[in-house]
Amino acid sequence: MVARPPVRIVVDRMKVEDLPAVHVIERESFSTPWPSHAYRQELENNRLAHYIVARWGDEIVGFAGMWLLVDEAHVTTFATRLAWRRQGIGERLLLALLDLAAARGAHEATLEVRPSNTSARQLYEKYGFKVVGVRPRYYSDNNEDALIMTTESLDGRSMRQRIADLRAEVATRPDIEVGDDGMPVRRLDAAPGSTAAGSTADSIDSTGSAGSTGLDAPSAPDPRARIIRPSGVTRRQL
Numbered sequence: 001m002v003a004r005p006p007v008r009i010v011v012d013r014m015k016v017e018d019l020p021a022v023h024v025i026e027r028e029s030f031s032t033p034w035p036s037h038a039y040r041q042e043l044e045n046n047r048l049a050h051y052i053v054a055r056w057g058d059e060i061v062g063f064a065g066m067w068l069l070v071d072e073a074h075v076t077t078f079a080t081r082l083a084w085r086r087q088g089i090g091e092r093l094l095l096a097l098l099d100l101a102a103a104r105g106a107h108e109a110t111l112e113v114r115p116s117n118t119s120a121r122q123l124y125e126k127y128g129f130k131v132v133g134v135r136p137r138y139y140s141d142n143n144e145d146a147l148i149m150t151t152e153s154l155d156g157r158s159m160r161q162r163i164a165d166l167r168a169e170v171a172t173r174p175d176i177e178v179g180d181d182g183m184p185v186r187r188l189d190a191a192p193g194s195t196a197a198g199s200t201a202d203s204i205d206s207t208g209s210a211g212s213t214g215l216d217a218p219s220a221p222d223p224r225a226r227i228i229r230p231s232g233v234t235r236r237q238l
C-alpha cells in the first residue's frame with residue numbers, strides 16, 4: 001500500500017466558486033441555511049464582510065465570516081463539515097478571523113450564540129470570548145435567548161498571549177488522518193449514525209429551500225445568531 005502524502009488544512013478567502021461546497025456545510029449545520037445567493041451578495045456587495053474557508057486539498061471543510069464594523073469584528077457565521085468536526089478546523093478558522101480582525105484594526109470581536117450550543121461556546125471561551133450580555137428571545141425558531149460573547153482587547157497583552165499560545169498548540173497537531181472514504185478516521189463529534197458522506201455539491205438546491213435535496217436538515221434549533229444585514233437585506237438567523 002502506498003502511503004498518502006499528508007494534506008494540510010489551508011485557510012483562505014471564500015470565493016464565489018466555493019459557494020456550492022459552502023452550501024453543503026450550511027445545510028448540515030443550520031436548520032435555516034442561508035441560500036447561496038446570500039453568500040454571493042456578501043462576497044460581491046458587502047464591503048464590511050470577510051468570509052474565509054478551510055480547505056483540505058480541493059475540499060472545503062469549514063467556513064467562517066465576519067463583518068468589520070469600525071473597530072469591532074462581528075462574527076456572522078461559522079461552521080465546519082460534520083464529518084470533519086473536532087479536528088481543530090474550527091480553531092484554525094477562528095485564528096484566521098481574529099488575525100484578520102486585528103490586522104484591520106478591530107479592537108474586539110463579538111458574536112451571539114445560543115446558550116444550548118455548548119460546542120461553539122466552548123470554542124469561543126477557549127479563544128477568550130466572554131459572555132457580556134443576553135438578548136432575550138433572540139432566536140425566532142424557539143425563542144431562545146442569545147448570549148453576547150465578546151473578547152477583551154485584541155491588541156491587549158493577555159489576548160495576544162492567549163492567541164499566540166493557542167496558535168502554537170494548533171501548529172503542533174498531527175495532520176488529519178483520512179481514510180479510503182476520504183473522511184477523517186478520527187471522528188469525535190459525529191452523531192451516532194450520522195454521515196456527511198454523500199453530501200455532494202451536485203445535490204445542492206441553490207435556493208436553499210429545505211427538503212429539496214437528499215440532505216436532511218438538522219432537527220435541532222439553528223445554532224447561529226441573528227445579524228443585521230446591510231441596507232436592503234433582511235435580518236437572518238445565523
Ligand SMILES: CC(C)(COP(=O)(O)OP(=O)(O)OC[C@H]1O[C@@H](n2cnc3c(N)ncnc32)[C@H](O)[C@@H]1OP(=O)(O)O)[C@@H](O)C(=O)NCCC(=O)NCCS
Pocket residue numbers: 029030077078079080081084085086087088089090091092112113114117118119120122123124126189223224225238
Ligand atoms: C462549533 C463548530 C464550528 C466547532 O468546529 P470544530 O471544527 O469541531 O472545532 P475544533 O475541532 O477546532 O474544536 C475546538 C474547540 O471547540 C470546542 N468544541 C468543539 N466541539 C466540541 C464538542 N462537541 N464538545 C465540546 N467542546 C467542543 C472545544 O473547546 C475544542 O477544543 P478541544 O478540542 O481542545 O477540546 C462546529 O461544531 C460546528 O460547525 N457546529 C455547527 C454550527 C455552529 O454551531 N456554528 C456556531 C454558530 S454560533
